[in-house]
Amino acid sequence: MTIEIAEAVGQLIRDRRATRAFLPDPVPPETIETVFGLAGSAPSNANAQPWQVEVVSGTARDKLADALVAAHQAGRRTLDIPYDESIYSPVHQRRRAAFGTAVYNALGIGRGDEDLRTDYDLKSLSFYDAPHVALLYAPESANPRLTADVGMYAQTLLLALAAHGVASCPQGVLSFYSKTIRDTLGVTGGKLLLGISFGYADPDAPINAVNVGREPMLETTRFHR
Numbered sequence: 001m002t003i004e005i006a007e008a009v010g011q012l013i014r015d016r017r018a019t020r021a022f023l024p025d026p027v028p029p030e031t032i033e034t035v036f037g038l039a040g041s042a043p044s045n046a047n048a049q050p051w052q053v054e055v056v057s058g059t060a061r062d063k064l065a066d067a068l069v070a071a072h073q074a075g076r077r078t079l080d081i082p083y084d085e086s087i088y089s090p091v092h093q094r095r096r097a098a099f100g101t102a103v104y105n106a107l108g109i110g111r112g113d114e115d116l117r118t119d120y121d122l123k124s125l126s127f128y129d130a131p132h133v134a135l136l137y138a139p140e141s142a143n144p145r146l147t148a149d150v151g152m153y154a155q156t157l158l159l160a161l162a163a164h165g166v167a168s169c170p171q172g173v174l175s176f177y178s179k180t181i182r183d184t185l186g187v188t189g190g191k192l193l194l195g196i197s198f199g200y201a202d203p204d205a206p207i208n209a210v211n212v213g214r215e216p217m218l219e220t221t222r223f224h225r
């Protein structure tokens with residue numbers, strides 16, 4: 001691999017960010033097909049490629065956003081893969097809290113601003129106004145090894161999008177409305193792991209300037225020599 005490629009890939013990895021404000025302009029269909037083709041190059045256990053992906057645009061996207069907002073307002077949450085705050089250790093919780101503070105500060109939303117928080121939740125269920133969303137399904141078993149393969153696919157997709165100038169936001173929150181999504185799109189089988197909203201970033205939105213950073217490498221990585 002040449003130094004130029006290493007530098008370009010390093011920059012791509014470092015500069016990818018979760019984007020939470022999008023312009024309405026759609027991504028050309030050829031670009032969408034290229035990036036989803038690249039995402040399918042992700043590695044998986046024994047090359048089983050156990051992902052199922054639904055890519056939603058146009059009126060189908062609008063219909064899905066409306067259904068999600070309605071489900072949220074009616075309190076209709078359904079998860080294919082269970083979620084509980086207890087999955088996080090204290091150190092994870094500390095990092096999550098720092099992330100939450102950075103996001104809400106950028107949005108100018110204080111602790112007690114319940115109305116603004118609700119508006120923000122609704123924005124997130126409208127894919128932060130992104131013109132496209134991909135829903136990533138793990139196999140019916142939701143076996144952790146196979147679900148990890150879907151994670152491999154997800155990151156490959158995020159980087160492929162970024163390489164084509166397309167911004168994205170992985171959204172676990174969409175998996176909290178799995179039945180709504182399944183019914184609206186007519187999806188049978190699989191378990192919804194996450195959604196990925198994508199489109200072109202709004203360059204003027206303060207939320208898109210958030211850079212949450214990472215722990216020093218040695219906090220998470222040990223080298224045995």
Ligand SMILES: Cc1cc2nc3c(=O)[nH]c(=O)nc-3n(C[C@H](O)[C@H](O)[C@H](O)COP(=O)(O)O)c2cc1C
Binds near residue numbers: 099169170174
């Ligand atoms: C599996 C997964 C689920 C996520 N769910 C959400 C979500 O529901 N809403 C959201 O705004 N961001 C979500 N994110 C984005 C993370 O908050 C973001 O990746 C993290 O804070 C690091 O920031 P960065 O991606 O900008 O580097 C999710 C990311 C991943 C990988």
